[in-house]
Amino acid sequence: MLPEEKTGILGWGSYIPRWRIDLKEIADLWGFNPEQPEELAVLEKSVAGVDEDAVTMGWEAALNALKRAGINPGEIGAVWFGTESKPYAVKPSATIIAEALGITPKTMASDWEFACRAASEAIRVAIGAVASGLVKYALVIGSDTAQANPGDVLEFTASSAATALIIGPRDEAAAFFEASASFVTDTPDFWRRDHSRYPLHGEAFTGEPAYFKHIVGAVKLLFEKTGLKPEDFDYAVFHQPNGTFPIRVARMLGIPREKVLPGLVTPYIGNSYNSSALIGLSKILDEAKPGQRILLAPFGSGAGADAYSIVVTERVLERQSKALKVEDYLKRKHLISYAKYAKNRRLINRIV
């Protein structure tokens, strides 16, 4: 029996801020081709409010996951927070969320860094920690208020959202893990140096040698490990930096777009980095039926990808309506101007 098979997802939850910006505003302001948003297949992106950050968004996602799991927060033995937009460079975000949710003090708590894939690595470690009996439950959160240099093409997609999963024993799970695999190399596709406000990237280099190579690598490892084939999966969720890459990588793996579309959230909110693939999983769990199998493949620059096979159980049905769904947050939106977006995201330098 693989360690993964002893574990599963007890609760899941997401959060998307209310505010959105129409990408046409960004194209117009910086003089991009007006067709750029359509080419990226992203129309609007979510913008965190002036009083929001990765901690506050992660808190709400985790609260939704706790409502679904229905467990005592004090029994959570690990709070692992994946982000690349920590409010503090030094001082854990995980402890703030753990305290606010009543999980402290008998728990591990830390922040993880691997670009957009930090939370996914935390999921793999959480599986190991639960399977070994080191902890009963682990809370993993992926949350980002993604940064982008104003006027950089990245600004079209860098958005804000969070997703949380509570990982625990399979016999309490709404969906259990069958297997997982990771594929990691040293690839400089996207980075941010210490004290730099915004990340830089290798333009087209972020595609073939980074996103596609690593996701295909991880998913093929998963297929080899399990003997599963593309047709065995009902849904496929990949990291979603834009609306086109997930469809292309699915095609490379022989997975039809119909299995990708239900978990594709980026066209409506942009790329929420550590929540990017996970919010797709969250949306699918909001709607999934028992017995369905989900392929999940997050990616992070630098670079690495993971692949998971997840099977939905009967318990999913009673938990779907216990907290707000991704769709509820997608419907709650109010468009703001570029000026308000710039203020909210602190793109305007002021003396305060």
Add this chain to the structure above:
Amino acid sequence: MKISIPPSWRNRVARYRLTATKCRDCGRTLYPPSEVCRVCGSRNVEEVELINEKAKLVTWTIIYSAMDGFEDRKPVILGVVETVESKARILAPLTDILPEELKAGLLMEPVLRRISEEGEVGLIHYGVAYRPLIKP
């Protein structure tokens, strides 16, 4: 605005989870919590958490001249809400709401937000704000 670390730290749980005091004698729930019921003077009180309770907007004010540390939030909207079951009245910032959407009786829910911060290098103070209920 600099807030002293010890009192801020001592009050963190009350701020994060809306810890309040329920009086076992007169039945009133009061926030912030206190060892003595501020209505009847009884010491026969228990701690309760209001973080999972919805509330109704009672009244509000819109502040255009905010104090230090709140400049980015202008206009600051402060409200008094009354929790639906325990009937506690809470003064809190209102968030995710536009001034024209304010309405007495509006159902709201508590969320964790950045309440204030000490410039770009100091502490960030988290606490509860109320936003319109997303889904009844």
